[in-house]
Each structure stands twice: as structure tokens, then as C-alpha cells.
Amino acid sequence: MRVVLLGTGSADGLPNPWCDCATCVDQQPRGRRAPTSALVDGRLQLDSGPEAPGQAARLGHSLAGLEVIAIGHAHHDHCDPAFTLYRSWVAPQPLTVIGPAPVMASLRPWLTDIGIEFDLREVTAGDVVEASGYRFTVLAANHSAFGEAVLYLVDDGERRLLYATDTGLLPASTLAALAGTRLDAVLLEETFGTLTGLTSEHLHLATFAQTLAALREVGAVTDDTQVVAVHLGHGNPPLAELEAELARCGARVHPDGTVLEL
Numbered sequence: 001m002r003v004v005l006l007g008t009g010s011a012d013g014l015p016n017p018w019c020d021c022a023t024c025v026d027q028q029p030r031g032r033r034a035p036t037s038a039l040v041d042g043r044l045q046l047d048s049g050p051e052a053p054g055q056a057a058r059l060g061h062s063l064a065g066l067e068v069i070a071i072g073h074a075h076h077d078h079c080d081p082a083f084t085l086y087r088s089w090v091a092p093q094p095l096t097v098i099g100p101a102p103v104m105a106s107l108r109p110w111l112t113d114i115g116i117e118f119d120l121r122e123v124t125a126g127d128v129v130e131a132s133g134y135r136f137t138v139l140a141a142n143h144s145a146f147g148e149a150v151l152y153l154v155d156d157g158e159r160r161l162l163y164a165t166d167t168g169l170l171p172a173s174t175l176a177a178l179a180g181t182r183l184d185a186v187l188l189e190e191t192f193g194t195l196t197g198l199t200s201e202h203l204h205l206a207t208f209a210q211t212l213a214a215l216r217e218v219g220a221v222t223d224d225t226q227v228v229a230v231h232l233g234h235g236n237p238p239l240a241e242l243e244a245e246l247a248r249c250g251a252r253v254h255p256d257g258t259v260l261e262l
């Protein structure tokens, strides 16, 4: 399994274009972190916010071979339905889109005009669906976006990837579903950095560490699991400090465009 990080930033990206805080100034010369999304084996895309297709092109990855998109929730940074239209101008073959009800509700008005069949698979936490050679276990997120938000365990028969954004501390049902699953990689959100006391539907550094500890306790994260922090907002410290902080709990950060070979 080959995972390209198309974006590793929060909804506003990093730097936030309107901000000149120490973190945004530190990030500027390193290149932008676009809203979080990933491309797997050139066939599967995880989340599709407004910058994701452009990010793929900018990073030299074609989406011509894309077969399935799994979207976790209907917030705009993860689900911009315009991709359906732009794709329809070049590709008549059906595309499978997996997501909870509010994602389907945001896509449907676009699809009625386009006249191309999309294979919409509406899912809810607890479902297991197969598409394009992957098995998706749909997990509850501690997050809401006009209704249900979910996370995905993606299994290609050899490797297992947990895509976990956006969420606060994981629900007990999600930890139970992951118990004993030896994950090869986890993309786990860490939106707020040192900012605490904001919504509990995202993680900050302390709750990120707490989440990883819980995943270790159930045997999902092991010493062999690559743990990558994503959905990074400017509440995080500048990069050197962030790297040191994450290293303490066995996690890393990577720039957009990084390829993880699992």
C-alpha cells in the first residue's frame, strides 16, 4: 500500500493565509499544508476538499485511475462536491463514493445535473464495505457535520491503514472495533496543538497522545505502526517544537506530498 499525503493541514490550511503568528511564519517557507486528504495506490482517495484534486496534480499524481473516494464527513475541507463536475468533463466511467448520509446529501444536487452515474455507497458506523479491492470498516468519529461523521479502517488484504480525521477522543465502540487490529499506519488528526479548551470534537497535543495510548492498549498501534499527525492547524507550535512533542508519543509529521510505503 502506497499512501501519498495530498494534504496535512486543517480546514484553513497551514499557514492560515490571514495570520502572522509564529507557527504560520515558520511554516511559510516550508510550503503550505493543504486541508487533509490522502491518495492510496492511485486508486483510492480519502477525503476530497476543495484543494485535494489540485494538490494531486501539483504533486505529480494523476487522478485518472481513481476508482473510489471515501469521505469521512460533510465539512467543506473534506467534501467539496465540485470534484464530481470537473471529473465528469473527462471521465465517463463510474466512480464509487463512500460516505455517511450528510456527504451523500451534499453530493446529490450536483450529480442530478451531471448525468453520469456515480456509485454512491451510503454508510454508517459499524458497516463494512468492499470496493476496488479494499475493505472499509466504517468507524464512529467523535465529530459531527450536519449529522454523522465517520473514520475508515482501510484493508487491502495485506496492509491496514486507519484514516482518523476529524475526531476528538475516540468513542469506545471505535476502540473496540479496532482491538487486536495490527495497524501498519495511522493518519490521526491533531488540529489544535497547544490550544486546549476548544471543541472536544478535535484533538490537541495532549488528547492526541491520550488517543495513541488508547490505541496501543487495545493492540491496534504497535511499535511497527507508522503514526502520522495530520489536520494540523496553527494552534500547533513551530515545526521543530511540534516534531519533538510528537516524538515523545511515537508520532511524526510529514510535509504534503510525502509518500508512505506500507
Ligand SMILES: [Zn+2]
Binding pocket: 010, 011, 075, 077, 078, 166, 231
Ligand atoms: Zn476538517
Ligand SMILES: [Zn+2]
Binding pocket: 015, 016, 019, 020, 021, 022, 023, 024, 025, 234
Ligand atoms: Zn497563525
